[in-house]
Amino acid sequence: MELAAKSKVKLIMAGGVLRRESLSAIGHIAEFCFSEINADKLITSAAGLSMEEGITEYSNEDAVIKRAMLGRAREVIVVSHHSKLERVAFASVAPLDVVDVLITDSDADDQLLEVYRQRGIQVIKASAKGAGEEKTPKQ
Numbered sequence: 001m002e003l004a005a006k007s008k009v010k011l012i013m014a015g016g017v018l019r020r021e022s023l024s025a026i027g028h029i030a031e032f033c034f035s036e037i038n039a040d041k042l043i044t045s046a047a048g049l050s051m052e053e054g055i056t057e058y059s060n061e062d063a064v065i066k067r068a069m070l071g072r073a074r075e076v077i078v079v080s081h082h083s084k085l086e087r088v089a090f091a092s093v094a095p096l097d098v099v100d101v102l103i104t105d106s107d108a109d110d111q112l113l114e115v116y117r118q119r120g121i122q123v124i125k126a127s128a129k130g131a132g133e134e135k136t137p138k139q
Contacts, residue, residue, distance in 0.1 A: 012037060014065075026061040034068040042073035047089035049080050051115065054096040056089035063091035070094050077101040082108035096121070 003011050016030030044066065048056040055070075055078065057063040070076060070093070078099050085108060101122045104113070113123045 016065075019061075024062075024065075026065055030065050031068045034065070034072055037072055039069075039073040041075045041077060042069050043077045043079060044069065046078055046080055046084060046093070048084055048087035049078060049096070049099075049102070050086050050088050051096060051119070053088045053092060055093040055099070056087075057091045057093055058089050060091045063093045066093045070098055075100045077103065079103045081105055085109075085112060 003009050012033075014025045014030040014033040016025030016033070017027040018024075019026055046055045046066075047058045047062075050056070055066065057066060076099050078101070080102065082105050085104065096119060099121050101124065102113075102116055103124045103126055106125050106127055108125060113125070117123050
């Protein structure tokens, strides 16, 4: 909710059915909401992110909403704990080539991150304090 205080940020919250465990909205109302907007940036997470399967989620409901959001964003930023890299969850969302930026933690394997870079993804390794340790431009 810190974004609500930023005057240059327009914060849009989708309606839908509340998933209490993740405090997110799912269902056709949320999907419709995302179909009506054009976003400069989408900052999202993923249950899994892999070279072969791309972005994956734990449920079909989550995958549908995430697909709707991805389809309306000019830039896609995925924030992912290193343990979710090269992990495949239940539901497919989108191929890896939709990801512009990957932000992960400092425990991520450098060789693996280099492969993501070679796929054209800008990789940012965040330190424990939240400052970027390593940034690479998207090719």
